[in-house]
Amino acid sequence: MSWFRQRQSGGDNSHQIQAARDVYISKGTQPDEVVRICTELVRSEFERFTATARQIVEERAQEFVENYMCRQADVAPAAISSMEQPYMQRALQHAQVEYASSGDADLGSLLVDLVVELSQKEHRGTHATALQDALTMAPRLTTxxxxxxxxxxxxxxxxxxxxxxxxxxxxxxxxxxxxxxxxxxxxxxxxxxxxxxxxxxxxxxxxxxxxxxxVYPGLFTEGFNRSELPSQLPEVVVPAAEPDLVKFTFPSARELKLVLEAFGIDEARVADCLTLQKSGTLAxxxxxxxxxxxxxxxxxxxxxxxxxxxxxxxxxxxxxxxxxxxxxxxxxxxxxx
Structure with a gap:
């Protein structure tokens, strides 16, 4: 079953899997080898389960791998080769085991997205490290x-x-x-x-x-008189809802500050604009x-x-x-x- 069908262009699950396999082949990676690697990664974990439980987790692990391959091929085909790296195999191993143990499709799709995102990041960078931590943390949080x-x-x-x-x-x-x-x-x-x-x-x-x-003082605002603007500003205002009043084009204080600084506006006039932006904010x-x-x-x-x-x-x-x-x-x- 595809967890991502609604995000994709359409087609049944078998067509999506075949399309993913074609992408892997185009990148010089054999899809059957990917499946074999993923299976080997979790084999020793599942050997400890009883026969009934083992059948369940193996089926779920296969489902996870199919969704991972489809998602990787769809979102980040250029990063397919990252699967050869130990840190990616460790991430895949952990994600498979967690989904296979729970069977929660929402968790499974989240783990797949985290693994695919990890494949696109520089290993040992802050973002990659946070993603690896997230793979461990996600199963421990409720929806x-x-x-x-x-x-x-x-x-x-x-x-x-x-x-x-x-x-x-x-x-x-x-x-x-x-x-x-x-x-x-x-x-x-x-x-x-x-x-x-x-x-x-x-x-x-x-x-x-x-x-x-x-955060957005200029969003829900009455506006202000154009005459209140500091001198020599670029055109950064638009008409407000109130007649004869204007408001800044950028409702976010952070964004307005960055735009004014990019135009070379001095610190004092930037501060005046931010104060003016707040002056008309509704209660x-x-x-x-x-x-x-x-x-x-x-x-x-x-x-x-x-x-x-x-x-x-x-x-x-x-x-x-x-x-x-x-x-x-x-x-x-x-x-x-």
């Missing part, structure tokens, strides 16, 4: 806990290049709602910290709207009401967000959240560690 990591990443790490509230509302539907089922017990908080996926930072708890307006309760009027399904996520707003993600937590995000959505902002 709800993975949702929490993903929501924290979306709210505090990812940078969306929204230009209007409407674009943000659309992203809430496509990228946030799928992860709205969040855990809320002390055991969940302790577990996520205990395995090293995240930790409690020093910042105060914030509501979803408070965090949103901190958090108004922002919350606006979001819920347009996307009532955000209610549970908004409620659950506050408890998780104080968490900082480790690099491993970030790559896990990114993989979980990609498993359910497309058109995602790139992860920058």
């Amino acid at each position: 709800q806990q993975m949702n929490a990591l993903t929501v924290v990443m979306l709210g505090r790490v990812a940078v969306f290049h929204w230009r209007s509230p409407e674009e943000a509302i659309s992203a809430f539907r496509s990228h946030f709602i799928p992860f709205g089922d969040l855990p809320s017990t002390g055991a969940d908080f302790r577990h996520v910290q205990g395995i090293g996926a995240a930790w409690i930072g020093f910042s105060a708890r914030k509501t979803f709207a408070e965090n949103l307006t901190d 958090p309760d108004i922002v919350t009401d606006t979001i819920l009027e347009n996307v009532p399904e955000m209610s549970s996520l908004i409620t659950g967000w506050t408890a998780w707003s104080i968490f900082e993600l480790s690099t491993t937590g970030m790559v896990l959240a990114d993989a979980h995000l990609r498993s359910r959505t497309s058109g995602n902002p790139p992860l920058v560690l």
Whole structure:
């Protein structure tokens, strides 16, 4: 069974497997040899199981290998040769055993994505090391806990290049709602910290709207008078919703700062622009009401967000959240560690 059929162009599972085999051959790698290597990697592990359990795990391991080969050929065919490296074989071995033991297709697809992502990274780099840690950590997290990591990443790490509230509302539907089922017990908080996926930072708890307006102060805004702009700026404003007012083209404070600095604007005027950007920001309760009027399904996520707003993600937590995000959505902002 293909775990990625919805992400691919179509065709039944046998056609996808044959297409993957053709890609491997085109790269000078024999697909049967890949299957043999993967089988050998887990043979000694499965020999310890009882006959009934061994049959189950061997079938699941085969299913994992088929999905891995299809995904590798589809996403990163140029990295197929990385499988000859010991660190990649170790990653494949661990991922196969974990999926074969659980049989959880969601976990299986996540592990496949992590292995394929690892194949494209420089070995021993920070990203590759985090991916290898993530392969060990993923089976130890519940779906709800993975949702929490993903929501924290979306709210505090990812940078969306929204230009209007409407674009943000659309992203809430496509990228946030799928992860709205969040855990809320002390055991969940302790577990996520205990395995090293995240930790409690020093910042105060914030509501979803408070965090949103901190990161994107120019998104939900009344605007300001053009006359308030510092002198000699490039054209970086557009009309606001309020008549005769304008707002910055870039709602994100981080993005606005980078753009102004790229134009050579001095530090004092950049600071004035950032202050001006915040001056028209709507109150958090108004922002919350606006979001819920347009996307009532955000209610549970908004409620659950506050408890998780104080968490900082480790690099491993970030790559896990990114993989979980990609498993359910497309058109995602790139992860920058």
